[in-house]
Amino acid sequence: MTELAAIPDTCSDCPIRHRAVCAKCESDELEHLETIKYYKSFEAGQTVVWSGDEMAFVASVVTGIATLSQTMEDGRTQMVGLLLPSDFLGRPGRPLASYDVTATTDLVMCCFRRKPFEEMMVATPHIGQRLLEMTLDELDAAREWMLLLGRKTAREKIASLLSIIMRRDASLMLSDGQGPLTFDLPLTREAMADYLGLTLETVSRQISALRRDGVIVLEGKRRIIVPDFDRLLEETGDDADGGVPV
Amino acid sequence: MTELAAIPDTCSDCPIRHRAVCAKCESDELEHLETIKYYKSFEAGQTVVWSGDEMAFVASVVTGIATLSQTMEDGRTQMVGLLLPSDFLGRPGRPLASYDVTATTDLVMCCFRRKPFEEMMVATPHIGQRLLEMTLDELDAAREWMLLLGRKTAREKIASLLSIIMRRDASLMLSDGQGPLTFDLPLTREAMADYLGLTLETVSRQISALRRDGVIVLEGKRRIIVPDFDRLLEETGDDADGGVPV
């Protein structure tokens, strides 16, 4: 039943061509990349790698969503990253995975064999430069998440997560222009809890509370309608004002 | 009364020569760096930059400790990074500071004028490569901190912070070999609370509790003695075992 997403024929067809590690590559560099890459698909729910596993590759997410998470021996788990299309998985120079990586939706990855990729990084600075930019962005995102985990209330955490997912969808232009915004949650309640440092019960309760207060409207369990985006932003606790509203 | 730490004469005298952004530089590259760098000192408690400020430089910490933190408009603050000797401050390509940076001890920084540094990054791949490594390490540290903030109890948070500070001191060889380990907290209770996502009262209580339970011994407010490091590790919640203990 798994209708896997289409896999691009060549790099020039690739939907993440201009955002992934290869963004700065010239066509000759792309040709070289083509020789060391292969695609790999995963179904929703599948594990991509376990923490501690040997990874023969590094990779870019082409389509779908994966999560990075850490687990303590007593079972407590914390999600530490979300991999969206164009995001990079793996660390050059480190053969062992540091986190559990799970596909939360059907997932297509563009994998590069580790050794040749590392060699190529030395030879072509474009790749390292792009990876540096991407890593700095990840670091900023991780730090924003630290503020959320350390200081925000459960309600603020939920509102923040929703607005982040919406912003991402907007940047991928999955939503139209104006009007009440609508989107699907790509995560289960449990995954949201793992991301936000909460229990799934608290996630459920706070979503219900936001619904009761009219901040969001639910269509089924997963589809969310936001009548007033600014209202949602107020709930995040961030000072996102932006400007005078009239 | 501020006896500022000695400032190195040349890069070859520099205590962070082999760990900072310049670690991979050849001597000719160092000579070029010398022309765009200058030292800057801060007293304990001083602010280095405010979030949103224009930064004319990027920099390496030579001696001392600084913190990166984020503040919400209602005053809640979360520390998102600790800058130790050899750590890098600033983001090439981004002129505005993203975080508040504060010296928690007397601090000496080796500053590079932004523009020439960015040009040099393009010309000499060594610098970008080293910065990538350092940024990936920071990202791992941030993710470890996310687990702490999201899932650990107050007691585990304190134990984790103590063991991290100890590990760092050990790597800088500030402590001797064996025996009961001793070190000074470089942070106030409030700073610890900001780092751990707690209130300062909870920090104080948990430190008292660890003292009562014999995990640590206090000498004054700041000096900590750890009779049994493994005992402390058990309290962190991490699966640090490492090996069969006899």
Next chain:
DNA sequence: CGGGGGGTTGATCTCCTTCAATCAACGTGG
């Protein structure tokens, strides 16, 4: 029809926050 995964809701408990008092160390100015 039974079963299971995902989700919601209720009751209770507990860990941490909040508010507040107290203390020790230190500096400062009358």
Next chain:
DNA sequence: CCACGTTGATTGAAGGAGATCAACCCCCCG
């Protein structure tokens, strides 16, 4: 030199946000 204010830290009492334990619902699917 001592009263006073300040800063960092400790401790207590009370309250609350979120966790825990548990029941139940909905829907899909074999």
